[in-house]
Amino acid sequence: MAEAARKRRGRADEDALFDRQLDHLPPEARWREWMNRVEATIFAASEPVGREALAKIVGKSCSIDLLIDDIREELRGRPYDLVSVAGGWKHLTRPAYADAIRAAVGGGETKTNLTQSDVLVLMCIAYFQPITRGELSSFFGKEVSRDLIGHLRGAKLIASGPRSPTPGAPYTYVTTKEFLLEFGLDTLRDLPDFEALEDAGLLSKEKLLAGDIPLGLVGSEEAIDEEEPEADVVEALLP
Template sequence: MPELKQIIEGAILAADGPLAIDAMISLFEGDQPSRAQVREVLDEIANDCEGRGFELKQVASGYRFQVRERYGEWIGRLWEEKPPRYTRALLETLALIAYKQPITRGDIEEIRGVAVSTNIIRTLMEREWIRIVGHRDVPGRPAIYATTRHFLDYFNLSSLDELPTLSEIKDLDKVNEELDLSEEELITPRSLEVTFDDEDVAAQAEAADDAALDAVTEHVNEISENIRNLFAEDEAEDDFDDDLDDDGDAGTDPN
């Protein structure tokens, strides 16, 4: 199809957010390109971006152009607004939902050993990072939470399979220790290009004995620390105890 590549390239550039392949196909009336043709064009566009300051990135909702991570330090200076700050409690909650979903608030409280503030759940819902996917069939019918496509898009992931494994997070912490970095100086890239081992995580998450549960909890806490660093570039200067809505009770790490 003439100019298929140029049309798709322009559509991705003009779209308000990631553009799915079906949406690209719907741009054409009558003689529509096949999914295979669109994918071939997307590969060509991605190759054209090599050596450029931006890339074509596939996330959960589709494809988008974005600045390459290594240039974020300079591009970020275009905006004066600083990234929001989140409490450790909020990010531990998010990490648990991401790695152990579907999960209830009670499950999270059992693992963390402290109550989960309603404010935390509300903040995660407002950010559209989590959603209610059902209710457990027990007295009280507690809500069951899972992450959303928006969560994947924000963290530059196309699926949950791209989440780092617990062992990889542990290795990253070991590197940080060897570099003798303080808690405030730990930095993790926003996008981690790794493969998620479903069976490995499931085996740890579903272990019935206390020792295995303690190990999973420890790893999830490590994960939350790395996620926490994704939200700010000046961790060494700022306090991590400020919550998004400045709620004192919800914004204090109970641990």
Template sequence: MSPDEDDEIGDVLRRHLRILEALLFASAEPLRASDMASYLGEGVDVAGLLLTLQTQYEGRGVNLVRRGDAWAFRTAEDLGFLLRREEHETRPLSRAALETLSIIAYHQPATRAEIEEVRGVATGKGTLDLLMEAGWVRMRGRRRTPGRPVTYGTTDAFLDHFGLETLLDLPGLDELKGAGLLSGRLPPDLQIPLPFDGSLRDDEDPLDPADLGDPEPEDEET
């Protein structure tokens, strides 16, 4: 390969990296590789380019991070304190919402009945609606059981908000104990479930068109 060809390839690579950089900086939400592929042309290794760009931003004040299947620029973790400011939540999550979100995160895909079984109380539809409006929970599909209940899972926005690359980065049993979120007097054989992070599990069917409306009846939170 001639020096001129090397220079041409290098120019194309730099252009592609600049395009990805611009798209990611301009987006308010994390972007998937497929979202950016159309800006680069056919046959471009977008995943490889993203890894290259991620390496280039290592050690800087802003890092390129992965959130599930999506990518975003975020302030370096060790500099987050510089940008932190006091913020007042206009509608903080209730204990019921926090418990529901935690159960979905660790047990997904989970149906409403399964969430209630873990919590020990009924879960109002309003709680699930609140979590979906926040963009942290989504309807995944329908369980292949009588009644075909809706299954719920977390979103890339959930990963982004809590600084997780994948669901495998959720705190484990020892971390939860260390943070004081679990009692020290727990059964010795207690295990944290492994959440499913795929599109649909073998016991799930795709959502019905009617699910875009109101898939489950309204109940009061108990």
């Protein structure tokens, strides 16, 4: 208890020493300094920086959204941008420069090697979470393998959700923050509209229900489809 109190006092002392308000500066200079602080913090961070963290370095009356808008406006002609992703903000290079970066330093591939089957199962989890493996299998008309689920869990794209209220209380699966980062989404609300995907011919619920999409089968001689994800399906998930 005493140690926790000392840590709280230490943080309070640090906050007292750090001038968030900048009342001594004229308004324009104050705003510029807040912009610099926010951009520097996001630039230095390896993960998206959330609103709560940014609120610690600017004045209480400061609008973080307006700061971000002004920073993005200044970056309009730059090869990188400040992007809202996974509940925070992160510096990302613009897609138009992906080939140049790849030619110069290599890399640039998708962080996780996903097969077509992985993408389709992941898409269903994203849209219908929390969902059990049995429910996924029923949806596709074929059994979704434990190995496939394990691959997505190992990539940290999905995690265990609450136990299902159905008999046996099986685990459900939900997407993660890493899923949002992988596909450049801020929240799940940014997923493409399911009906829009059907209308565009990128996804057919009827085919999924009929089991026409190849998936890895438990106890089956049929191998998991190891092809690369279809570009149109992957691009449909991207903002």
